[in-house]
Amino acid sequence: MKEFKNDSYTDFSIPENRKKMEEAIKKAESELGKEYPLIIGSEKVTLDEKFKSFNPAEKEQVIGVFQKADKEAGEKAMQKALEVFCDWRFVDAQERAEYLFKAADIMRRKRFEIDAWEILEEGKGWLEADADVAEAIDFLEFYGREMLRYAEEQPLVQISGEKAELFYIPLGVGIVISPWNFPMAILCGMTSAALVTGNTVILKPSSDSPKIGHLFMEILEEAGLPPGVVNYVTGSGSVVGDYLVKHPKTRFITFTGSKEVGLRIVEQAAITREGQKWVKRVVVEMGGKDAIIVDGETNLDSAAEGVVYSAFGFQGQKCSACSRAIVVSKVYDEFLACVAEKTKKLTVGPTKYYENYMGAVINEKAYNSIVSYVEKGKEEGGRLLAGGESAEGNGYFIKPTVIADVKPGDTIEQEEIFGPVLAVIKAKDYDDAIKIANDTDYGLTGAVYTENREKIDKAKKLFHCGNLYFNRKCTGAFVAVHPFGGFNMSGTDSKAGGRDYLLLFLQAKSISEKIG
Numbered sequence: 254m255k256e257f258k259n260d261s262y263t264d265f266s267i268p269e270n271r272k273k274m275e276e277a278i279k280k281a282e283s284e285l286g287k288e289y290p291l292i293i294g295s296e297k298v299t300l301d302e303k304f305k306s307f308n309p310a311e312k313e314q315v316i317g318v319f320q321k322a323d324k325e326a327g328e329k330a331m332q333k334a335l336e337v338f339c340d341w342r343f344v345d346a347q348e349r350a351e352y353l354f355k356a357a358d359i360m361r362r363k364r365f366e367i368d369a370w371e372i373l374e375e376g377k378g379w380l381e382a383d384a385d386v387a388e389a390i391d392f393l394e395f396y397g398r399e400m401l402r403y404a405e406e407q408p409l410v411q412i413s414g415e416k417a418e419l420f421y422i423p424l425g426v427g428i429v430i431s432p433w434n435f436p437m438a439i440l441c442g443m444t445s446a447a448l449v450t451g452n453t454v455i456l457k458p459s460s461d462s463p464k465i466g467h468l469f470m471e472i473l474e475e476a477g478l479p480p481g482v483v484n485y486v487t488g489s490g491s492v493v494g495d496y497l498v499k500h501p502k503t504r505f506i507t508f509t510g511s512k513e514v515g516l517r518i519v520e521q522a523a524i525t526r527e528g529q530k531w532v533k534r535v536v537v538e539m540g541g542k543d544a545i546i547v548d549g550e551t552n553l554d555s556a557a558e559g560v561v562y563s564a565f566g567f568q569g570q571k572c573s574a575c576s577r578a579i580v581v582s583k584v585y586d587e588f589l590a591c592v593a594e595k596t597k598k599l600t601v602g603p604t605k606y607y608e609n610y611m612g613a614v615i616n617e618k619a620y621n622s623i624v625s626y627v628e629k630g631k632e633e634g635g636r637l638l639a640g641g642e643s644a645e646g647n648g649y650f651i652k653p654t655v656i657a658d659v660k661p662g663d664t665i666e667q668e669e670i671f672g673p674v675l676a677v678i679k680a681k682d683y684d685d686a687i688k689i690a691n692d693t694d695y696g697l698t699g700a701v702y703t704e705n706r707e708k709i710d711k712a713k714k715l716f717h718c719g720n721l722y723f724n725r726k727c728t729g730a731f732v733a734v735h736p737f738g739g740f741n742m743s744g745t746d747s748k749a750g751g752r753d754y755l756l757l758f759l760q761a762k763s764i765s766e767k768i769g
């Protein structure tokens with residue numbers, strides 16, 4: 254087996270790659286509006302109630318029609334997952350890992366197709382879509398290898414007269430609830446980790462990205478994964494998601510999404526219901542209010558570039574996005590000028606055209622929420638430096654927005670906006686900057702721009718976040734290089750893409766036999 258290596262991104266400066274992408278988008282457009290069933294075992298289930306997924310850059314364009322699963326459909330998926338678990342749990346680890354490696358190969362082959370659907374369904378730019386698929390491939394390759402490592406003989410101290418062993422075994426039926434913003438990577442990462450460890454899964458994708466979830470199911474089917482190991486259930490999170498979270502036969506829940514929903518899941522999963530034999534295991538990865546600290550001893554141009562890229566890539570709709578630039582007073586004005594200039598150069602429009610760097614935000618609710626945060630920022634004394642208004646087009650386009658003079662404790666300094674809005678805060682000095690950075694409920698990503706080694710060491714100790722970077726952007730974690738997950742209200746720090754991750758889906762059985 255080859256050593257794990259991160260998949261490389263598609264180089265769209267090569268005309269042939271651009272042509273392939275354009276063709277893939279055209280092909281996806283010719284397939285818009287199809288209906289997709291639930292997938293429960295080998296059954297394709299349609300229901301009376303349906304919902305539509307739309308293109309955020311072309312409000313009326315229907316991506317696909319999906320089934321709105323009710324409790325009955327959720328129960329059917331649970332029964333199937335329980336049934337299939339009886340055999341799947343004993344399938345050899347090597348065989349389980351092989352399905353992931355096959356799926357990775359298929360994903361590589363379907364790369365442009367998946368990219369194209371992410372561009373249409375989520376409004377991702379080409380590079381962002383391609384990076385999401387590369388990350389999904391990395392998860393498959395990495396977790397496959399990780400499972401083989403966990404299946405090896407585990408080191409134990411042996412005592413005389415006994416033979417001690419330890420095996421990692423699966424938990425049972427898991428509910429995977431995914432967000433729309435990394436529609437393939439996060440969904441694939443959580444699901445593949447759960448299945449490769451021998452669990453069966455009910456996958457509930459976000460109602461804003463069900464098409465990408467369906468593409469993932471097609472890939473698993475092509476890879477030959479036995480039916481019922483992963484069951485695809487679309488529909489409202491607050492109906493079928495909630496039902497499955499509360500279900501007494503649910504053994505674990507793996508969730509990535511907002512703080513509000515994550516905390517509700519933690520609360521509901523903690524209640525023991527009739528017929529429940531275990532304490533549910535819950536992994537929740539939630540929001541962020543990520544900061545980049547800009548110190549006086551740094552190259553301001555590269556700091557501004559890192560901030561702009563981290564704040565506005567995929568319209569700021571990343572849990573890792575920089576929503577706060579905390580700048581020491583000495584270089585504050587100079588930094589503002591630099592950031593405003595770079596921000597105004599960004600192109601906004603439908604991302605089916607390669608030249609548009611930023612696309613639409615995901616839906617009307619998000620658009621309204623982001624606009625109201627911009628107003629709130631101004632009301633509380635913020636100074637608009639760039640953006641702050643819609644961009645042209647028949648979609649939810651918002652110009653990249655920079656609000657300066659935001660004070661520590663202001664609403665837009667504390668709450669996750671999840672859109673293209675950057676708050677710039679002036680700090681008295683470096684120590685003050687760290688204090689401001691830490692003063693939110695979250696603790697996901699952070700970065701520091703400084704050339705001073707002592708200051709770097711200080712931030713290593715004091716800047717409290719799950720993923721900390723120096724002299725680079727705070728987005729773009731690579732599987733196995735930057736295991737990803739946050740502190741405090743950003744989640745349970747599961748460190749996706751790290752060596753500890755699969756343990757969340759396993760339990761250790763310790764066995765000892767008297768010998769001699």
Ligand code: NAP
Pocket residue numbers: 430431432433434435439457458459460461488489490491492494495498509510511512514515517518538539540541571572573669671697738739743744
């Ligand atoms: P969301 O609104 O919380 O939804 C996430 C998922 O939860 C969706 O599948 C949703 O289904 C489902 N859901 C909603 N209510 C539910 C309930 N009562 N019970 C069970 N499931 C329920 O989040 P989002 O808008 O998709 O994603 C954006 C958020 O995710 C941001 O806060 C972002 O920071 C966070 N995020 C965090 C990470 C990380 O690693 N920490 C990574 C990516 C994103 P419906 O779509 O049907 O409502």
